[in-house]
Amino acid sequence: MTERLVVIGGDATGMAAASQARRRRAAGELEIVAFERGRHVSYSACGIPYWIAGDTDGPDSLVARTAAEHRKNDIDLRLGTEAVAIDAERGRVLSRDTDGREEWTGYDQLVIATGAVPVRPPIPGVEAAGVHGVQTLDDGEAVLKGLDREGVRRAVVVGGGYIGVEMAEAMLRHGLDVTLVDGAEQPMSTLDPDMGRLVRDALEGLGVRVVSGSPVTAVLTDDGGRARAVATDDEEFPADIVVLGLGVRPNTALAADAGLPLGSHGGLLTDRAMRVRGRETVWAGGDCVEVLNLVSGTLQHIALGTHANKHGRIIGVNIGGGYATFPGVVGTAVSKVCDVEIARTGLKESQARAAGLQYVTAVIESTSRAGYYPEAAVMTVKMLAERGTGRLLGVQIVGREGAAKRVDIAAVALTAGMTVDQMIELDLGYAPPFSPVWDPILVAARKAAGEVAERAGRR
């Protein structure tokens, strides 16, 4: 008998799951229906800031696989169709199309891949014209249209996370005066404040005015209802365009209404096979789930395309009759603002403390190439290691070309559970155009190992 798979959400996780399941099970065996409420499918939200900045084309080039390609692959993809209820007891989904037509569709297997919703603070004016989120390709088009308006000179970016700093760059590239207003102590609160300070310095060096520790209290509008300024308790910042980059939360209202289990961060809870806990035929992945942090041993909500694509593949393999699991994450992320690269993996200090871990820190400055080689650029590496055991706990890097992807060495070391002593012995490649003879990661590991030994002496 033909089984039916219903997928809710047509981006990274949902369509990866659908495509992988289709690869393993033919249409006669598995019917696949995918609901996507938007106009686009399998698109890269990650590319939106670079499209707006003018580095890449868009929106078509940000679509990895078109609706037509999915349909050719025997996936019944329904764009402009929102899933509005899940009846998990009877195994069916209620959908509504753009004409308001509603329909129940039964499923044998269900994939929930609804992603995340951008945080919009409940402040006056936040829905005004001229205030933009950057979640979808439609948002990208709206920002570009906003930038095309006559007399646009000043941009205010609200939020100093990676989307905020990437959008600050995009606004700079359009020649605007940019102010970044953030409630946190420093931009990039996924880093420790001392490393966030370096990002702040870099932003200011690029001409961005950075206002930290100041939550936005209102978006002020003109007589026509268009945003004209962003206000904090202390100041008003004139704006011809406002971009929100305040992070996201799991989009799980539908799942919650269906009685599916959510964790303390609001994400769906799954097992390692990405099956929703306690539900044999319901799967979930991507930005709508919580993931295990392998370093802290706690569940976290980390909205990243890397995980979303892996989750989708794993779900598709399992629905397709194979076996795959997702062990967890170490919390690796990279970003940039103009030529300044930012990277992190593992735990920052506050996360280590929250996990009850004692640690030492090492901060070093080194260069991306041999010091005498042209264009050797300074980078700062911060490393955390567990007191006593010397186990690597986390790494943060801020620097220029060649800085960010060095964090992958640390991600591998974290995954392998290496100590900083073991890291020193890693046989990393060296030639003057690529690194100093001691790679910055090894220099940091040496310093961290020294700190661990010193603390052990004082035990």
Ligand SMILES: Cc1cc2nc3c(=O)[nH]c(=O)nc-3n(C[C@H](O)[C@H](O)[C@H](O)COP(=O)(O)OP(=O)(O)OC[C@H]3O[C@@H](n4cnc5c(N)ncnc54)[C@H](O)[C@@H]3O)c2cc1C
């Ligand atoms: C500006 C920006 C930059 C980013 N940059 C990076 C980066 O550099 N690196 C990185 O790793 N990650 C990055 N990300 C994060 C990455 O894009 C997401 O983690 C990834 O897209 C998550 O995939 P997903 O399938 O879980 O969710 P989404 O991509 O959010 O897809 C969910 C889909 O479900 C649809 N949907 C939701 N509810 C319903 C419903 N009820 N019915 C029907 N359809 C529904 C939505 O319309 C959406 O298309 C970035 C995100 C943004 C916004």
